[in-house]
Amino acid sequence: MRSLTVNYCKLLTPLRPSAVSCRCLSGNEPKMPPCDFVPDKYESLPYDHVVEVRKKNLSAALSTYYRKPLLLHQGHMQWLFDHEGRRYLDFFGGIVTVSVGHCHPKVTEAAKKQLGRLWHTTNIYLHSPLHEYAEKLTSRLPGKLKVLYLTNSGSEANDLALYMARIHTGNYDVISLRSGYHGSSPYTLGVTAFSAYKPGVANSFGCHTTMCPDVFRGIWGGSHCRDSPVQTTRSCSCSAGSCEAKDRYIDQLKEILNTSAAMRIAAFIAEPIMGVGGTVQYPKGFLKDAYEVVREKGGLCIADEVQTGFGRTGSHYWGFQTHDVMPDIVTMAKGIGNGFPMAAVVTTEEIATSFARALHFNTFGGNPVACAVGSAVLDVIEEEGLQDNCNTIGTYLMLELSKLRDKFEVVGDVRGKGLMIGVELVTDKESRKPLPAQELNVIWENCKDMGVLLGKGGLYNNIFRIKPPMCIRKEDADYAVAVLEAALNKYMDAKAR
Template identity: 75%
Template sequence: MRLPGTMTGTIMKGNHKLFKSICQRTVSFRCLSSNEKPKMPPCDFIPEEYKGIPYEDILNIRKTKLSALLTYYKKPILAHQGHMQWLFDHEGKRYLDLFGGIVTVSVGHCHPKVIEAAKRQIDRLWHTTNIYLHSPIHEYVEKLTSRMPGKLKVAYLVNSGSEANDVAMFMARQYTGNFDIISLRSGYHGANPYSLGMTAHSAYKPGVANGFGCHTTMCPDVFRGIWGGSHCRDSPVQTIRTCSCSPGSCDAKDKYIEQLKETLDTSAAKKLAAFIAEPMMGVGGAIQYPKNFLKEAYEIIRGKGGVCIADEVQTGFGRTGSHYWGFQTHDVMPDIVTMAKGIGNGFPMAAIITTEEIARSFTQAVYFNTFGGNPMASSVGSAVLDAIEEDGLQNNCAVVGTHLLLELAKLREKFEIVGDVRGKGLMVGVEMVKDKKTLQPLPAEEMSLIWEECKDNGVLLGKGGLYSNVFRVKPPMCITKEDADFAVAVLERALIKHKETISR
């Protein structure tokens, strides 16, 4: 099967009935005014009655006993129960979860196959040190590495994406004997003291020493960056900026590559340890690079003695639709791959996968992780891999994601403040601006008006981007076209209401 638009590549065979039902749904929710409320798609799941701590008491505990924890919305949601793409609060209100616990719920909240695996393992063995042999970890790494291309066959199991990127940093430095690491501005790679050096968002910088030897180069953003236009990225929806690229070439890619070379000439040592990049930025706001940027960047880094790290924490496991791993969409082969979030559908686990040669160099000192790959994590991770394949979720990301992107693009044509719609599969960003001429970010208070309105009408969105002006749409990979249409209708209603409010 070949998908519409620019989406091409191998589509994973999945559940035929699921795929057929997705393709046949053509329900369209279109709002004519802010008074018309879109109808939420049906769900036959009935949540249990909430009998926990009273809401006001939870707010007080949050304020006084949980340090520095961010909350979303003026009235924070008290999540009580989840079912696939749906979340239910303590009052029983249902929400379409389009943020998936920050791109973490991959196969669906409380997926029955994952629940079954966790229950089966919890009755057998919760935890033992990995110094002893236990079957789940060996079954899991065999299954996980079988999904990796080339020589990427050796796994290290840890607990979070930040930790995975920390290990990848050490691994690269140990293997190459070099120190300097290059990342992209606006990229996010964790908030641990070492991985924070590769993260290029001031909001996450505490103002104390961290991540020595890390340097950043210009973010190759073809919408907001200096260069780029309407032919530059691998997405069903291109930016509306006029493209200066001549046929068969990408001027934007060449310009951003020159910036990388300048960074290497001025900020880094002659020999490098590594270059790290997300195949598509997550926290940065679903930023996509010009075609072939990563491919050329990898060649340059390797010419400087460095290895290439693909941060697949948000893009992996079929989310981009056309491929299982985000780096495959760029036709590159990294030396180290880090992954987390969707790997466990919410269970705290992560992994680093590399080549045997690099892994061997990492044995010069003992590296041990107490909880990484414990029996529970391994069993859950294995069930997630099975669910992705059996439910046809990579297919679903391609089909529903393309549909969602094309429908959101209609809002860009209709509203001046919708500056850009971008992404691939179910990794989507909607960048909001004051106007399309200046591209000035939409002010935070206006973003919040739209965001809160969407929540009040049953749709949960994330926010991101360097200026927090990008709505992040990264739902559980099981959402349907009907869900996508509902979400677009809710966002359209919120945009109309915003327009009416601002014009008063």
């Protein structure tokens, strides 16, 4: 197993005395960990021209981050470089997509090699990259989950999973969790429970949502509910072996099934840990009980592993395994290709046979380059012990972040598992009222100015989403925590004036 301390900068670029520094520090800002990698000189479109093209030629629906959007030029492992050579620690991983590191040398080499051999052919022909990858990926899934369909995005994968469930069961209704996100295609928009993504036109009917089992912000929850190194500060009076919060959220699911949904349903879809919804973790045992209730109504259980898969949760390779459940269909994307546009649906032979009643075709699903990239990603995760790294560094990072929760009134909750972490900001701990987005943005912008890129999420957009490349080191975690602490101090000082 290759050590995580391998210096990838030296693998790709000779050490130069002029290695790019992060930025000019004021003296009070945390010092960015060193990196020997030197980015190429930016020689493309000027910044102002890029902004003008964005306004004129790209849809206004494509929003950007930050008051002055970053013009990114190059990436290397956990680092990103802008057009002026400034370095940033990517703590959002390209929206939880860069799994093994930006431009990882082994993955890059696999793509180059396949590009020189065969760019594209479809499923009407045999080609070894597809079949090698199918065997390799399905070997990492338990039970009867052995039949693979390759697609191009997480929305497309979830869309296909819903389609499969409806064909196999002969039922139509689907249940999802409020605040859950599963894509914005016409089919998946029905199970995405965020009004911000719904423009008000008809989308997939027959979709129903049940209460989000959020033990921090929800009606029920206590200090022993989560499978996480950090629990909520809410009190808990449950007796040993029982969880009142779990039981009550299951009652809510039963009520939806008995009142809003059809007598027989097609599926229940849920992420093992919510991503866009703000890294929400359910009470222990909730997903297991939910699967049982859903199956009693004839439904299949779909695990949306688009963000939680491939070792990111640390203790297990797949997020659903942390809940001790066996889904009927698993969807995956994002980290599957380390940023390369690919996704997958894995199911059982029985469900796959039902789906074969009619032709199904995807021009780019199973593309040779995508399969070569995906295969290299699987190898790197194993060879470099990245699942273990998620467990070790993720646990350490959460415990350090919990110290900020204890220090700052505005840090209401820290939660997650592995390198799937959320930090929820509130006006005060007693009310748990979400910190207004404009105030959170002040902290967020300051983190960026000091060199750390964070994501945002949650129904009220008041949660920092921390999902970095799985190759980060302890010194990166320490730096990110120090930056967040400095930004929080600056915010609190300004507020006190």
